[in-house]
Amino acid sequence: MSRLVVVSNRVGPVRESAKAGGLAVAIVDALRAQGGVWYGWSGDVTPEGTHGMLKTEQAGRISLMTLDIDQADYEGYYAGFSNRTLWPIFHYRLDLAQFDRELEKSYWTVNERFATRLYPMLQDDDVVWVHDYHFLALGAKLRAMGARQPIGFFLHIPFPVPEIIAALPGHAALVRAMLAYDVIGFQTKRDARAFIRYFEEEFGGTATADGHLTVQGRTVRVGAFPIGIDAETFRKFAMSPEAHRQGRRLKSSSEHRCHVIGVDRIDYTKGLVERFRAFSRLLEHYPENRGHVSLLQVAPASREDVDAYVDIREELERITGNVNGRFSDLHWTPIRLITRPLQRRSLAGLYRACQVGLVTPLRDGMNLVAKEYVAAQAEDDPGVLVLSRFAGAAEALDAALIVNPYDIDETAEAIQRAVIMPLDERQDRWRQLFDKVQTEDIRAWYSTFLSALGAAGHDTRDAIPEL
C-alpha cells in the first residue's frame, strides 16, 4: 500500500485539543485510519532570517514533519497573503482584501520552500495530498522539481465565481499552478462549478460533463468531495459522562429554558454580528421568549493579528452588553458569550442540551459544527438546526431550516419556528439530516478523494503547466 503524505499549513495536534478549526480535526481522523506523514508548519515563528528547521515526531501511526517559518514569512505568507488576501477574496469579501505584491511574493517563496524540503523525502510510490488555500502553488513547485507521484489538492474554503477571483492581481498564475494537481477537490458542487467556469472563461479550456479538464495533454479531475465528521464517535462523545455533565451544568444554570447554541471561531465569515442581531430581533418580535430562550455562543479567538478579526470581538461584546442590558432579568441572561475554546467532548454535551443549533455563516467552505450538532442530538427529542444557505453544509443538509443570514428578520423567524417546532417535525427533519451526516462522513470524504487520486494514471503527469 502506498504511503500517504498529507500537507497542510496547520499540523496537529493529534491528541484531542481545544484548538478550534475543522481542517485539523478532519485530517487527524483521516490519517489515524491509515497512517502516513503529516507535513506542514510547526506553528512556531522564529526571528527573521532563521526559518527552515525541520522537526519530526511520531504520534502512533502518524509521522509529523514540520518546518518553522520566520517572522517575515509569518507576516507575508500566513497573516498576509493567506489570511489578508486569499481568505477574504475566497469568502467574497473584496472589501476586506489587502492587495500587496510583496505579500504575494512571500506566499510563492514559502510554497517553494515547503516543496523544496518535502521533495527529497518523497518515495516513488507515495501519494501526496495537499490541503487548503495556503498551498495552492505547492504542487506546481513539486512538479517543477521533478515529482511524478500522484498529487491531489483539497480546498477547505469556498472557491468563488470567476468575477470575484479576477479581482486578485496575479490570479491567473495562481489558478494555473493549481492545474499541476491530478485531482482538485472542493467542498461543494457549486465550488467545483465555479472553478470549471474560471478554467473555461479565463483559460479558454473545456471540461467534460463529469469534471475532467485537459491541460497540456494531461487530465485533471475536478470534483466535489464534501468533508464530514466521524458521526459515530461524535455521537458517542455526546452520550459520554463528560457530555452529560456539561449538559446538566448548562440546564441547572437555567432550568426549563430553551437554549440556542452557536460555536464558531471569531471570524467575519461566520456571520456572528448578524446572528446576535437576529437573536435580539427574536426577543423584540416574539416577547414570549423573554425569560425563556437564551443564546449560548462559544466563540474562541482566531487570527488576532489581523485587524478585521479584533474588531468583530469588540462588536460582539458590545452587542452582548446591549442585549443583556435591555432584556435580562434577575433569573435570566439572554446571551452568554464564551471566548475561550472548549474541547469537542464538552461541545458535544452542550449541543445535545440545546434545542436549537444556529449555524449562520455569511460564507463557509463546509462548517463541521452543523454536522456535529446533528450527530449529537437525542433521537427521541432532537433539536433543530438553523443553517445558512451560504454554508457548504447546506448543499446536503437541506432538511434544516435554511436561512439567508443577511436577512435578520428571516433568521429571527426561523429561530422562533425552531423553538416551537412540534416533536414529530423535529424527528422527521433530524432523521433526514442524520442520514446525510452518516453517509457523507469523514471516511467517505477521504476514501472517495483518495480513490479518485489513485485513479489518476501515471502517464498523465509527464507534462506540467508552465508557471
Ligand SMILES: O=P(O)(O)OC[C@H]1O[C@H](O[C@H]2O[C@H](CO)[C@@H](O)[C@H](O)[C@H]2O)[C@H](O)[C@@H](O)[C@@H]1O
Ligand atoms: O488554522 P487557522 O488559521 O487557525 O484556522 C482554522 C481553520 O479554518 C478553516 O477551516 C475550513 O475547513 C473546515 C474543514 O474542511 C471547513 O468546514 C470550514 O468551512 C473551513 O473554513 C481553514 O480552511 C483551515 O485551513 C484552518 O486551519
Ligand SMILES: O=c1ccn([C@@H]2O[C@H](COP(=O)(O)OP(=O)(O)O)[C@@H](O)[C@H]2O)c(=O)[nH]1
Ligand atoms: O471551542 C471550540 C470551537 C470549535 N471547535 C471545533 O472546531 C471545528 C470548527 O470547524 P468548522 O468547519 O465548523 O469551522 P472552521 O473553524 O474550520 O472554519 C469543529 O470541529 C468544532 O467542534 C472546538 O474544538 N472548540
